[in-house]
Amino acid sequence: xxxxxxxxxxxxxxxxxxxxxxxxxxxxxxxxxxxxxxxxxxxxxxxxxxxxxxxxxxxxxxxxxxxxxxxxxxxxxxxxxxxxxxxxxxxxxxxxxxxxxxxxxxxxxxxxxxxxxxxxxxxxxxxxxxxxxxxxxxxxxxxxxxxxxxxxxxxxxxxxxxxxxxxxxxxxxxxxxxxxxxxxxxxxxxxxxxxxxxxxxxxxxxxxxxxxxxxxxxxxxxxxxxxxxxxxxxxxxxxxxxxxxxxxxxxxxxxxxxxxxxxxxxxxxxxxxxxxxxxxxxxxxxxxxxxxxxxxxxxxxxxxxxxxxxxxxxxxxxxxxxxxxxxxxxxxxxxxxxxxxxxxxxxxxxxxxxxxxxxxxxxxxxxxxxxxxxxxxxxxxxxxxxxxxxxxxxxxxxxxxxxxxxxxxxxxxxxxxxxxxxxxxxxxxxxxxxxxxxxxxxxxxxxxxxxxxxxxxxxxxxxxxxxxxxxxxxxxxxxxxxxxxxxxxxxxxxxxxxxxxxxxxxxxxxxxxxxxxxxxxxxxxxxxxxxxxxxxxxxxxxxxxxxxxxxxxxxxxxxxxxxxxxxxxxxxxxxxxxxxxxxxxxxxxxxx
Numbered sequence: 001x002x003x004x005x006x007x008x009x010x011x012x013x014x015x016x017x018x019x020x021x022x023x024x025x026x027x028x029x030x031x032x033x034x035x036x037x038x039x040x041x042x043x044x045x046x047x048x049x050x051x052x053x054x055x056x057x058x059x060x061x062x063x064x065x066x067x068x069x070x071x072x073x074x075x076x077x078x079x080x081x082x083x084x085x086x087x088x089x090x091x092x093x094x095x096x097x098x099x100x101x102x103x104x105x106x107x108x109x110x111x112x113x114x115x116x117x118x119x120x121x122x123x124x125x126x127x128x129x130x131x132x133x134x135x136x137x138x139x140x141x142x143x144x145x146x147x148x149x150x151x152x153x154x155x156x157x158x159x160x161x162x163x164x165x166x167x168x169x170x171x172x173x174x175x176x177x178x179x180x181x182x183x184x185x186x187x188x189x190x191x192x193x194x195x196x197x198x199x200x201x202x203x204x205x206x207x208x209x210x211x212x213x214x215x216x217x218x219x220x221x222x223x224x225x226x227x228x229x230x231x232x233x234x235x236x237x238x239x240x241x242x243x244x245x246x247x248x249x250x251x252x253x254x255x256x257x258x259x260x261x262x263x264x265x266x267x268x269x270x271x272x273x274x275x276x277x278x279x280x281x282x283x284x285x286x287x288x289x290x291x292x293x294x295x296x297x298x299x300x301x302x303x304x305x306x307x308x309x310x311x312x313x314x315x316x317x318x319x320x321x322x323x324x325x326x327x328x329x330x331x332x333x334x335x336x337x338x339x340x341x342x343x344x345x346x347x348x349x350x351x352x353x354x355x356x357x358x359x360x361x362x363x364x365x366x367x368x369x370x371x372x373x374x375x376x377x378x379x380x381x382x383x384x385x386x387x388x389x390x391x392x393x394x395x396x397x398x399x400x401x402x403x404x405x406x407x408x409x410x411x412x413x414x415x416x417x418x419x420x421x422x423x424x425x426x427x428x429x430x431x432x433x434x435x436x437x438x439x440x441x442x443x444x445x446x447x448x449x450x451x452x453x454x455x456x457x458x459x460x461x462x463x464x465x466x467x468x469x470x471x472x473x474x475x476x477x478x479x480x481x482x483x484x485x486x487x488x489x490x491x492x493x494x495x496x497x498x499x500x501x502x503x504x505x506x507x508x509x510x511x512x513x514x515x516x517x518x519x520x521x522x523x524x525x526x527x528x529x530x531x532x533x534x535x536x537x538x539x540x541x542x543x544x545x546x547x548x549x550x551x552x553x554x555x556x557x558x559x560x561x562x563x564x565x566x567x568x569x570x571x572x573x574x575x576x577x578x579x580x581x582x583x584x585x586x587x588x589x590x591x592x
Contacts, residue, residue: 018113018330022323025330026147029106033148036102040152043095048160048305050088055297056167057081063290099152107145111137114326134216135209136329143205143322146315154312157305164298168274172281175295178273179302186266186306196255201321204252207245209325214241256314263310271302346383346431346514346545349415353377353403355396355569375569381547381561386538388559388576389549392567392589397519397549404517404547405434416515435508437519439500441492446477447484449492450507463510470536471506472522472529497524502533509537515545522552530554551590564589 019025030037057080065073114137169176218234278295355375377400381387391397403410406421414421416432424432441449450463450473463484468474476499480486492500501524508516521537522530534554537546548555556562556576564572564579564586572583579586 019327020331022320022327025323025327026144026319029110029144029147030151032109033102033106036098036105037148037151040095040098040102040148041155043091043098044152044156045159047088047091047095048156049163050084050091051304052160052164052167052298052301053084054081054088055301056294057084058297059290059292059294061290062293067290095152095156099149103145103148106148107141110141110144110326114141114329117330132209132213135205135212136326139208140205140322140325143201144319144326147319150312150315150319153308154316157308157312160305161302161309164301168295168298171291171295172278172286174281175274175277178277179270182266182270182273186263186270189262189266199321200248200252200255201318202324203321204245204248205322205325207241207248211238211241211245214238252318259314260307260310263306267302267306270306274302347415347417348379348381348404348515348545348547350377350379350400350403351413351415353379353400353410353413355393355399355565377565377569377571379563379571381545383545384543386541386546386558386560387548388556388562389547389565390551390556390562390586390589391549391565392585393565396565396569401434401436401517401519401549404432431513432515432517433508433511433513434517435504435519435521437521437523439492439497439504441488441495441500441503443490444488445485446473446480446488446503449488449503450484450510452507452511463506466540467506467509470533470540471502471509472525472533472536473502473506475529476502498526498529501525505533505537509540515547516541517547517549519549520552521548521550522554527554534558551592553590556590 019028057077061074061077061081064070065077114133118133165176165179168179214237218238275296278292353376355377377396379389389397389400391400399410402408403414404421405411406414406424411422412420416424447463450467451461465474468477477483477486488495488503492503495503501521505518505521508518508521518537522533525533530552531554534552535558537548537555538558548559550556553576559576562574562576562579564574564583566572566585566589572579572586574582580590
């Protein structure tokens with residue numbers, strides 16, 4: 001439902017926050033797919049019990065139809081066997097389908113949850129690595145969701161073992177006791193190494209994540225590496241991470257193989273004891289031929305569920321390790337205070353923004369910043385003013401932009417339209433746009449990269465020619481045979497730095513926000529083009545609040561007010577001409 005200003009209302013905030021541990025995350029996954037898992041476990045248990053009843057049924061047929069040569073009993077037995085296999089087949093088919101449905105749905109939900117973090121948290125987006133997010137939202141999400149398949153198969157195997165154990169106890173107490181004692185001991189031996197496997201699984205997934213991060217970094221800077229002859233270094237850098245992941249995989253495979261060997265050995269020992277005791281009971285005349293066949297068949301059947309449970313323990317340990325990484329990522333997100341307030345005007349005010357921790361004396365320079373041990377910035381941009389900020393320290397510029405963009409814990413020092421930035425709606429594209437110096441373009445066209453979605457505009461809508469002219473993008477588009485529909489590769493790799501920068505500037509101007517903040521929007525263009533762009537932006541944004549963080553003389557000359565923030569945090573306010581005439585530090589900052 002839209003707010004009075006026409007902006008969309010914020011999405012409801014989930015109650016309780018993300019799971020804090022791997023166990024909590026897995027338990028939450030099981031809870032939200034409980035209906036699918038209940039159906040899957042029921043059908044898979046039916047399949048497992050029917051599998052166990054096959055040798056039992058064969059033993060009964062031997063006693064009631066084959067030994068007495070009863071034709072009617074034989075026909076009925078064959079019909080019964082057919083029904084048993086029909087139920088067995090359908091139970092496995094639909095039980096597996098439900099388990100796989102739960103697996104795929106939960107894996108998708110985890111992928112969305114992980115990917116949503118950098119999309120909705122500006123702080124995480126600024127510091128996260130694309131390769132790491134990709135690894136978490138793909139490999140780790142898939143491995144975590146494997147718990148559904150293992151619970152369906154492993155849970156039904158456990159129930160099948162219990163059912164068969166009860167049958168063996170009823171058939172022969174001695175054989176049943178061998179199973180009841182031997183199987184739990186075998187499973188205990190299997191469960192002991194599970195913690196080690198979980199730990200090694202986490203190490204393996206982290207190594208895979210490291211390799212993904214390095215691959216992403218190398219691909220992002222491939223052009224620079226090729227130009228600087230850094231291919232050999234990049235290859236060695238990635239090979240180190242890849243080999244580390246390979247070694248972790250070998251260790252994980254060795255631990256998993258050891259676990260399977262323990263499970264196979266335990267099963268073999270139990271099977272041998274069952275056959276030994278059953279054989280003695282037959283020789284003593286306490287078991288019939290059909291009962292012997294049933295007992296031997298059931299003993300052989302034991303191998304499959306025990307093998308399944310062994311695999312379940314190993315896979316669950318891997319799922320636990322992957323879930324631990326996802327939970328750690330979700331809980332590493334810093335708390336970002338947001339609200340539902342909407343700015344009432346286009347003014348921008350900064351009060352007491354901490355820029356650094358220089359040990360400087362308190363002073364005042366032309367009504368600028370109040371200074372103490374920490375340098376603070378106070379800035380007032382009235383509605384409709386065009387203000388330029390010359391910030392000598394790039395770190396200070398980053399601090400200012402982050403606070404205005406609502407990132408970090410200093411967003412409360414910024415007032416937009418009289419409201420603290422931290423209490424505004426998270427998405428304010430129609431009112432506030434902060435365009436960073438770094439240019440991000442996306443696969444599509446020039447048009448799609450400019451229009452995006454601002455204030456109800458259609459993603460494939462028209463672009464105002466005045467916007468293109470002001471951003472210096474009209475000249476670029478004239479050289480493209482397909483104009484605005486010219487293809488743009490991922491990251492704008494098929495465009496030059498200046499072209500990318502002008503398209504990004506056109507995108508910010510097309511948004512037409514009430515408050516626009518630009519950071520060095522023309523650093524990659526020549527001086528003549530920069531002058532034309534500064535004049536165009538000033539004309540297009542006339543009467544609309546605009547702040548440009550820059551040292552470009554072209555923008556400084558057209559600004560209503562220039563604020564010079566020095567290295568020690570001291571700020572001086574004036575015009576480009578007055579500051580140039582009165583401040584050597586200002587002239588030095590602009591000439592750099």
